[in-house]
Amino acid sequence: MSDILYEKVSNVLETAKKIIFGQDEMLDAILAALVCEGHLLIEGMPGLGKTMSVSTMSTLCQLDFKRIQFTPDLLPSDLVGTMIYSQQKETFSTKFGPIFTQILLADEINRSPAKVQAALLEAMAEKQVTIGDNTHKLRTPFVVLATQNPIDQEGTYPLPEAQMDRFMMKIGVDYPSEEAEKKILELAKEPLKNLTPSLGTEDIISLQGIVNDIYVDDKIKNLIVKIVQSTRPESVSFPKEFDGAVLAGCSPRATIWLYKLGKFVAFMDRKDFVSPDHLLKIIPKVLGHRIILSYEASIDNIKGSDVAVKIATKLI
Numbered sequence: 001m002s003d004i005l006y007e008k009v010s011n012v013l014e015t016a017k018k019i020i021f022g023q024d025e026m027l028d029a030i031l032a033a034l035v036c037e038g039h040l041l042i043e044g045m046p047g048l049g050k051t052m053s054v055s056t057m058s059t060l061c062q063l064d065f066k067r068i069q070f071t072p073d074l075l076p077s078d079l080v081g082t083m084i085y086s087q088q089k090e091t092f093s094t095k096f097g098p099i100f101t102q103i104l105l106a107d108e109i110n111r112s113p114a115k116v117q118a119a120l121l122e123a124m125a126e127k128q129v130t131i132g133d134n135t136h137k138l139r140t141p142f143v144v145l146a147t148q149n150p151i152d153q154e155g156t157y158p159l160p161e162a163q164m165d166r167f168m169m170k171i172g173v174d175y176p177s178e179e180a181e182k183k184i185l186e187l188a189k190e191p192l193k194n195l196t197p198s199l200g201t202e203d204i205i206s207l208q209g210i211v212n213d214i215y216v217d218d219k220i221k222n223l224i225v226k227i228v229q230s231t232r233p234e235s236v237s238f239p240k241e242f243d244g245a246v247l248a249g250c251s252p253r254a255t256i257w258l259y260k261l262g263k264f265v266a267f268m269d270r271k272d273f274v275s276p277d278h279l280l281k282i283i284p285k286v287l288g289h290r291i292i293l294s295y296e297a298s299i300d301n302i303k304g305s306d307v308a309v310k311i312a313t314k315l316i
Contacts, residue, residue: 002210006270009035009207011198012060019195020053021183022176028268029171029285030057030145034103035207036260038168039124039144041109041159041289048173050147051107058103061204062197064139066098067105070112076119083132094131099123102139102201106146110159117163120144124166141204161248161292168257169282170289207267214263215273221259223276223315227283228255230311231291239314242307245297250290250308257286276316283312 009031016027026042030053033040042050051067058065068079081097098104099120106120123129127138146167148159164170176184199207230237232249258279265278288305 005203005207005210006267008198008203009268012057015060015195015198016053016056019056019187020049021187022180023049023053023173026050026053026171026173027057029169030054032261032264033143033145033168034061034063034141034204035211036168036257036264037141037143037208038257038260039146039166041164041167041170042145042147042173043150043170044147044173045175046149048175050173051105054103054105054145056195059195060197061199063102063141063201063204065103065105066101067107068098069107070109070116072111072113074112074116076115079116080119080123080129081131092132094134094136096131096136097129099129100136100138102141102143104142104144106144108149109146110148114160117160121163121166141201141208164289165251165253167289168261169285171285211260211263211267214266214271216259216263217273220262220274220276220279224255224258224262224279227279227308227312227315228252228258228287230315231287231308239311245294245300245302246291246307247294248292250287254287254290258282261286280309280312280316283308287312 013027013031017024020027026049029040029042032038034057044050055065055067077097079097080099081095083092084095085092123138123142124144127140127142129136129138175181226237228250229235230239230249231246231254232238233243233246235249238246238249261282262274262278265281266272266274269278271278284305287308288303291304291307293302293304293307
């Protein structure tokens with residue numbers, strides 16, 4: 001079963017990379033989000049294939065997919081739904097919003113107001129939505145794949161720390177190479193029309209079970225905890241070189257996601273155990289956006305992901 005599912009996963013990635021050129025890291029991260037059922041934040045300039053990548057992966061994995069464009073005038077009801085009164089029946093009925101899906105693409109999430117962010121928080125954390133007096137469970141898997149433009153662009157605002165911490169990973173998307181950009185010119189007009197799904201919901205649920213069974217030694221568990229705790233200024237293991245640069249370190253959510261994602265990376269590496277090398281591959285993406293830097297550190301162009309890698313390298 002494990003070998004069959006690995007072949008299916010490999011086929012999904014191989015097919016997606018024939019459509020989305022030069023964004024292999026993003027495609028790998030989207031698949032990790034689906035299997036680990038964690039939320040992914042994708043940051044990059046417009047036009048780099050973020051939306052196309054999510055659409056392609058949802059088609060190949062045969063999952064329900066909805067996209068919502070976040071704007072300053074967006075209301076929470078536009079996202080989760082609302083109660084509608086029928087004069088004819090004299091009763092209220094529920095109109096469900098686009099959040100009732102398996103993959104929700106929150107496009108340009110950092111353009112939305114605080115009330116919409118709050119509405120999204122419950123869904124991301126609890127996998128449920130409250131409309132009126134009723135609470136509705138969301139389908140499995142449920143994953144929010146959010147895109148955001150760099151925060152120094154006009155009309156964009158930094159996401160609150162609580163919202164950032166809900167995301168399993170944050171990845172940055174750069175411009176494709178010259179060779180990859182040339183291949184984009186040769187892309188078919190409607191490449192998604194002829195795609196054949198390789199995975200389904202049942203396959204992803206089976207994958208979750210297989211990945212969950214991958215062995216993690218106590219030494220690796222201790223290492224994960226040590227790395228996360230060392231990002232916190234109040235910890236005795238916090239590196240003195242970052243005094244004044246880091247205001248707050250990572251929450252226990254980072255520990256959980258390093259543990260889960262480490263298993264997924266081991267599965268993709270065809271290993272049945274997690275090694276320190278597997279952790280190093282994901283540390284900047286899992287810890288980087290959770291480390292809150294001081295204004296002075298930002299001015300000095302210090303990045304949270306760089307801090308995380310330096311801390312982890314000293315401990316591994």
